[in-house]
Structures are given as C-alpha cells and as structure tokens.
Amino acid sequence: MKTFMKKQKKKRFYKKSIWPSIVLFVIFTGSCVGMVLTFMVSFQGYLVDSKISDIHVDAVSLGRLIDLHMKDKTIFEAASFVEVYLEDDKDICITDEQHRILQHFGKTVPDFEREEHISVFAPFRVMTPYHLMPDLDLQRTDRDSILTLSFQEILKRSLDAFFNSSYEDDRWMEKPLFHEYYWAEIPVSKQGYRLYYRDSLTILQKNVFFMNMAVLAELVLLGVPAVLLFLNVCSSIAMQKRMVNLLYQDPVTGGNNWSYFLEQSKKILCHFRNTKYTYAIVSLHMIRYQDYCACNGSREGEALLKKIDGFLQISMDSGETFARFAKADFGLLLRSSSKEQCEKRMKKMLVELTGIKKDKMMSFSAGIYLLHPAANRKEKKRRQINIDQLYHFACAARGTMRGKDGEYIKVFDQQILQEQLWKHKVEETMEAALLNGEFKLYLQPKYHPVTEKIVGAEALVRWISPEDGLIPPNRFIPVFEENGFITRLDDYMILAVAKLQSEWKLMGLKQVPVSVNISRVNFVKEDLAEHICHLVDSYGAGHEGIELELTESAFFGNKERLMQILKELKMCGFCIAMDDFGAGYSSLNSLKDLPIDVLKLDMDFFRGEDEKQRGEIVVKETIRLAKALHMKIVAEGIEKKEQVEFLAEQGCDMIQGYYFAKPMPVEEFNERVKRDC
Ligand code: C2E
Numbered sequence: 001m002k003t004f005m006k007k008q009k010k011k012r013f014y015k016k017s018i019w020p021s022i023v024l025f026v027i028f029t030g031s032c033v034g035m036v037l038t039f040m041v042s043f044q045g046y047l048v049d050s051k052i053s054d055i056h057v058d059a060v061s062l063g064r065l066i067d068l069h070m071k072d073k074t075i076f077e078a079a080s081f082v083e084v085y086l087e088d089d090k091d092i093c094i095t096d097e098q099h100r101i102l103q104h105f106g107k108t109v110p111d112f113e114r115e116e117h118i119s120v121f122a123p124f125r126v127m128t129p130y131h132l133m134p135d136l137d138l139q140r141t142d143r144d145s146i147l148t149l150s151f152q153e154i155l156k157r158s159l160d161a162f163f164n165s166s167y168e169d170d171r172w173m174e175k176p177l178f179h180e181y182y183w184a185e186i187p188v189s190k191q192g193y194r195l196y197y198r199d200s201l202t203i204l205q206k207n208v209f210f211m212n213m214a215v216l217a218e219l220v221l222l223g224v225p226a227v228l229l230f231l232n233v234c235s236s237i238a239m240q241k242r243m244v245n246l247l248y249q250d251p252v253t254g255g256n257n258w259s260y261f262l263e264q265s266k267k268i269l270c271h272f273r274n275t276k277y278t279y280a281i282v283s284l285h286m287i288r289y290q291d292y293c294a295c296n297g298s299r300e301g302e303a304l305l306k307k308i309d310g311f312l313q314i315s316m317d318s319g320e321t322f323a324r325f326a327k328a329d330f331g332l333l334l335r336s337s338s339k340e341q342c343e344k345r346m347k348k349m350l351v352e353l354t355g356i357k358k359d360k361m362m363s364f365s366a367g368i369y370l371l372h373p374a375a376n377r378k379e380k381k382r383r384q385i386n387i388d389q390l391y392h393f394a395c396a397a398r399g400t401m402r403g404k405d406g407e408y409i410k411v412f413d414q415q416i417l418q419e420q421l422w423k424h425k426v427e428e429t430m431e432a433a434l435l436n437g438e439f440k441l442y443l444q445p446k447y448h449p450v451t452e453k454i455v456g457a458e459a460l461v462r463w464i465s466p467e468d469g470l471i472p473p474n475r476f477i478p479v480f481e482e483n484g485f486i487t488r489l490d491d492y493m494i495l496a497v498a499k500l501q502s503e504w505k506l507m508g509l510k511q512v513p514v515s516v517n518i519s520r521v522n523f524v525k526e527d528l529a530e531h532i533c534h535l536v537d538s539y540g541a542g543h544e545g546i547e548l549e550l551t552e553s554a555f556f557g558n559k560e561r562l563m564q565i566l567k568e569l570k571m572c573g574f575c576i577a578m579d580d581f582g583a584g585y586s587s588l589n590s591l592k593d594l595p596i597d598v599l600k601l602d603m604d605f606f607r608g609e610d611e612k613q614r615g616e617i618v619v620k621e622t623i624r625l626a627k628a629l630h631m632k633i634v635a636e637g638i639e640k641k642e643q644v645e646f647l648a649e650q651g652c653d654m655i656q657g658y659y660f661a662k663p664m665p666v667e668e669f670n671e672r673v674k675r676d677c
C-alpha cells in the first residue's frame with residue numbers, strides 16, 4: 001500500500017510538468033512579436049499610402065489646370081505652360097498611348113520602356129482609401145528602389161538614421177529616410193496622349209519617429225512580462241531538475257539512487273529489443289563495511305562508497321545500469337550472454353574492486369539472479385517483472401555464502417528459490433500458528449552420568465503444522481531470529497515451562513529444573529529480567545526451577561549491558577547457562593567475567609572419531625576449568641555409552657543426548673520422570 005502511494009505521488013509530480021509554462025511563454029512572445037509586426041506593417045502602409053495620396057492630389061490638380069489651358073491650346077503648349085510653375089525637380093513628359101516620348105520638359109528624361117510600374121510592399125494598404133486610385137499610375141525611375149520599400153527597409157533606414165544622427169543638430173528629424181523620384185500620370189481629357197510629371201516620394205525621420213517610439217513602448221510593455229515569463233520558465237526547469245535530482249540522486253554517492261535503478265532497469269528489460277538477451281541482476285556487497293567505517297571513520301567510509309560508485313559507472317556498458325541500495329550494497333543490471341560469462345565478469349569486477357583503495361584490505365561478494373531471454377509472447381512483455389523482488393533473490397543467493405570461506409559469487413538457483421518460498425510461507429503462517437497453539441513444548445531430559453536419574457530437562461520447541469506435520473526448529477528458528485518473531489516464541493516457551501512447573505507441583509510430580517533457550521535477539525529489551533519474571537510469575541512458578549540458556553553469540557556485543565542483564569536475572573533467582581560452549585568463537589574471557597552457573601559443552605566435542613584423543617583432552621580440561629569456576633557442566637549430544645562413562649569419570653554433572661532420550665512431548669516426559677527419578 002505504501003509503495004502504491006509513493007508511485008501515485010511520483011506520477012502526480014511528473015504530471016505537474018513545466019510544459020504549460022513553456023506553451024504560455026511561446027504564445028505570449030509570439031503574440032507580442034505579432035502585435036509589434038502588425039503595428040509596424042500597418043503604420044508603414046499608412047505612411048506610404050498617405051505619400052502616394054499627396055502625389056495623387058498634385059496629379060489631379062495639375063490635370064485640371066492643363067485641361068483648363070487645353071481649351072485654347074495644344075497639349076504641348078498647355079504642358080509647357082504648367083511646367084513653368086512647377087518646382088525645380090518636377091519635370092513633365094508627354095507620351096503616346098504606347099509610352100513613346102513625344103515631348104519632354106525639364107532635366108530628367110524618363111525611360112518608360114525599361115521602367116516598371118510602382119509596387120509598394122504594404123499588405124495593410126488595402127485598408128486605406130488611397131489604395132483605390134485606378135487613375136494614378138506611378139512609374140519607377142530606379143530599378144531597385146521601391147520594391148524594397150518594405151517595413152524592414154523603413155525600420156532599417158530609421159535605425160541607421162537614429163544611431164548615426166548627431167542629436168546636437170536640431171534638424172535631425174527633418175532628415176529624409178527615403179527619397180525617390182517617380183513619374184506620376186496626370187489625368188487629362190486629351191485622347192491619344194499620356195501626360196506624366198516627375199514627383200518625389202519622401203519619408204522623413206519625423207514621419208517614422210512616432211512609429212519608432214510606439215514600437216519601443218510596445219517592446220517595453222510587452223517585453224517585461226515576456227522576460228518575467230521566460231525567467232519563470234527557466235526557474236521551473238531548474239526546479240524540476242533539482243526535484244529530479246532529489247528523486248533520483250543517492251545522497252551519499254551522488255550517483256543513481258534505488259528509485260532510479262528500479263525504473264531504469266524496468267525500462268531496459270521491458271524494451272522489446274532487449275527481450276532476446278540474458279540479463280543479470282546482481283547484489284554487490286562489501287564485506288565488513290561496518291568494520292571499515294569503525295577503523296577509518298564514517299567520512300572515509302562514504303568516500304569509499306563514492307569510489308565504488310565511480311568504478312561501477314565506468315564498468316557499465318550501454319544498456320546496463322546500477323545504483324546503491326543501502327549501506328555498502330549495490331544493485332547492478334548487467335547484460336550477459338551466459339551464466340559462465342556473467343560469473344567471469346563479476347569475478348573480474350570483484351578483483352578490481354578490491355584494488356580501488358591500494359592501502360586498504362577489502363573484500364566483496366555478489367549474488368546473481370539470471371533473467372533468461374523471453375521464450376514466448378507473454379514473457380516478451382516483461383511488464384509484470386518485479387526488479388525489487390529479483391534483486392532480493394540475488395541477495396538471497398549472496399546470503400547463502402555467509403560464513404563460507406573462499407566463495408564470493410553465487411547464482412540464484414532452484415534450491416535457494418525453495419528456501420525463499422519456505423521462508424515466505426513461515427512468515428505468512430507464524431502468527432496464526434502461535435495463536436492456534438501449533439508450537440508444542442518438547443522436553444529432552446538431562447541425566448546424571450553416574451546415577452542415571454533425570455536431573456533436569458531442556459525445553460525445545462516443535463511446530464506441529466496441520467499442513468506440513470512436525471517441523472523441526474532448524475527449519476523456522478533462523479527465520480524467526482531474522483524477523484524478530486523469536487522473542488514472541490521464547491515468551492511462549494517460558495510461559496509453557498512456567499505453567500508446566502506449576503502443574504507438576506499440583507500433580508505432586510518431581511519438579512526438575514527446565515532450561516529454556518533465550519535467543520540473543522531478546523537482549524535488545526531494556527527490561528528483559530523484569531519481563532521474564534513477569535511471565536514466570538503469571539503461573540506462580542518458582543524461579544529456581546527455570547534455567548535460561550544463552551548461546552555464545554549473545555555474549556558478544558555490548559558486554560556491560562549483558563553483564564547488567566545477567567546480574568538482574570540472577571537477582572531474580574534464575575540460573576544462567578551458556579549454551580553450545582566451544583562452538584564458533586569461544587571466549588574464555590566471558591567465562592571469567594560473566595556470572596554463569598552452567599556450561600553446556602557443544603555437541604561437536606563428541607563428534608569425529610579421528611581427533612578423539614585430542615577432543616577428550618579438551619573436554620577434560622574444560623570440565624576442570626568450569627569446576628574451578630564453580631560452574632555445573634552439561635554435555636550435549638551424547639549418543640554412546642563410552643562417552644557417558646568418560647564424562648562420568650571427568651565429573652560431568654549432566655548428560656543430555658540420544659543415548660538417554662530424544663526430546664519428547666510433555667506427557668511422555670512425565671512418565672519418564674515417574675520411572676527415572
Ligand atoms: P540447542 O539449544 O543446542 O538444542 C539441542 C539440540 O540438539 C536439539 O535439537 C536436540 O534435539 C539436539 N540433540 C540433543 N541430543 C542429541 C544427540 O544426542 N544427537 C543429536 N544429533 N542431536 C541431539 P533441536 O530440538 O532440533 O533444536 C535445534 C536448535 O533449535 C536448538 O539447539 C536451539 O538452538 C533451537 N531451539 C529449539 N527450541 C528453541 C526455543 O524454544 N527457543 C529458541 N530460542 N531456540 C530453540
């Protein structure tokens with residue numbers, strides 16, 4: 001449920017993208033530019049049209065004047081008469097219908113055959129009334145002039161003028177930006193002739209000044225929000241980048257984090273082109289990273305993780321990915337052609353990794369889950385693939401090597417899968433099993449080696465499952481120790497033993513001391529002694545009838561705290577036994593320091609025929625040592641008569657083993673007590 005919520009949150013974040021801001025920015029800037037351009041083009045159209053209109057007005061007035069004079073004169077005389085009154089730069093020319101020049105008055109001779117008709121680029125001119133003047137016919141005098149009279153041209157020329165003007169000169173506004181001569185047709189009533197006069201089209205700096213100012217104002221008014229919008233888009237992009245970094249960046253290594261790995265791996269594996277390849281999901285682990293940090297400091301530890309991240313980055317091929325999972329554990333997705341090739345590559349990688357810090361001793365291990373090419377259409381989709389689960393399979397494969405020397409790479413196989421499934425089943429059913437009373441108390445008697453009478457017992461649990469029958473403890477105790485459920489089971493067993501003790505009292509049976517196994521996981525409890533007292537007292541059982549067995553591993557760790565708890569337990573009247581003494585890392589020191597009452601020799605002392613003599617010496621000396629320290633000795637796993645005889649000779653106090661009896665149900669034990677006590 002939690003992961004689902006997380007996914008939803010992520011989705012919402014992606015949906016809240018910066019695209020709306022970008023689109024708004026583009027629309028806004030586009031409309032601003034459009035508005036400015038429209039304004040400039042319309043203004044230019046208006047400007048040119050008004051200038052042409054002036055020429056038109058002049059042409060019409062001239063036409064009227066000539067018409068007036070033509071009443072008593074020829075067209076040539078009328079034209080020469082009018083020409084005298086024209087300004088210096090305005091010439092007159094008479095042509096026939098085909099533009100052939102018949103007479104010319106003035107300095108400039110037109111070349112109508114070569115010239116083209118005026119065409120002013122001003123799209124919005126159609127809006128102005130001046131455009132609709134069919135009787136005005138302008139002729140170009142210069143080939144490349146008027147066609148370029150677009151708004152860009154006016155803008156260019158006005159900007160040139162603006163920047164190149166000397167503003168001390170008061171007359172800069174009167175400077176022409178554009179000045180061209182045209183031949184405009186004069187509308188006259190004389191048939192067979194065409195009459196033209198030369199006029200100029202001039203645009204002054206002051207004509208466009210208003211336009212420039214307006215454009216500038218427009219640019220400022222629209223530009224400020226456009227810039228603000230742009231900054232907003234930039235900050236949104238930067239923000240999203242930061243958010244993506246937060247989502248996908250590992251805070252320690254600065255590389256990819258686990259979310260990135262899960263998403264990227266899924267993307268790679270689900271891509272239809274990749275379904276034909278074998279992939280390996282690897283759980284890479286640095287062994288004893290804690291110790292490394294303890295020796296070199298946590299900063300150095302983090303620096304090492306960064307180095308590992310850097311090394312992995314250069315080791316990845318395209319289409320592969322990796323990320324840190326937790327502590328010094330990394331997840332890798334590698335493409336490989338076969339199991340052998342993958343193992344070879346990982347072997348090389350592990351060797352190279354040990355060398356990334358020349359002066360430090362490091363070792364790594366790797367668990368591998370191989371994902372084979374998709375065999376059918378359904379598999380090809382790989383949509384249901386759960387990378388997290390596959391990574392944990394790889395971790396499980398790595399976990400099976402724990403404590404095995406010289407083995408550093410393990411590929412997940414069917415056997416590990418079965419173990420995983422079993423573990424899963426145990427975890428699914430344990431709560432219900434406890435409630436349903438499926439955990440049964442079994443007792444294994446402890447005998448005196450000489451008198452061969454029952455002097456005690458060990459409480460051992462059995463899981464009688466309706467589905468799987470009798471399940472031995474080694475099938476579920478390690479799982480419970482891993483998930484913490486063992487504390488609940490231990491409480492259950494203490495209660496069962498306390499209840500049994502009070503029942504024996506009621507039944508008038510001999511109350512032999514019973515030892516109960518206390519897992520080291522219990523030692524995290526602050527009030528362990530008080531808690532156990534409370535359990536035992538709930539049945540009114542005497543504390544002296546209960547012995548608490550702790551394995552040696554419980555004696556590692558915080559010794560002061562352990563000492564405190566043991567003292568409290570002893571003060572409550574419980575007997576303390578050290579279980580499996582001699583197995584694993586035995587610490588004679590703990591014998592010296594801790595208040596232990598009973599020493600249980602590990603059954604491994606009595607295995608192996610080859611070293612029998614040496615083993616006997618060790619047992620003999622250990623018994624002597626324990627006796628000197630006023631401890632009682634229990635020998636476990638005794639299966640043979642000669643072992644009992646040897647232990648009796650050495651003064652061993654109790655024997656627990658199949659030679660006398662296997663663990664049995666309470667009813668059977670009660671019968672034994674009646675018989676053997
Ligand atoms: P342990 O505490 O060392 O218990 C002794 C184990 O040795 C028992 O196995 C017992 O059946 C076995 N054993 C006794 N005599 C012989 C012998 O002569 N030959 C052989 N081959 N084995 C012998 P069991 O009952 O399977 O228990 C295994 C372990 O499970 C125990 O080892 C203990 O660590 C754990 N365990 C059992 N019950 C509990 C419990 O209630 N709480 C906790 N925390 N652990 C328990």
Ligand code: CA
Pocket residue numbers: 458517549579
């Ligand atoms: Ca035990």
Ligand code: CA
Pocket residue numbers: 579580600602636
């Ligand atoms: Ca034991």
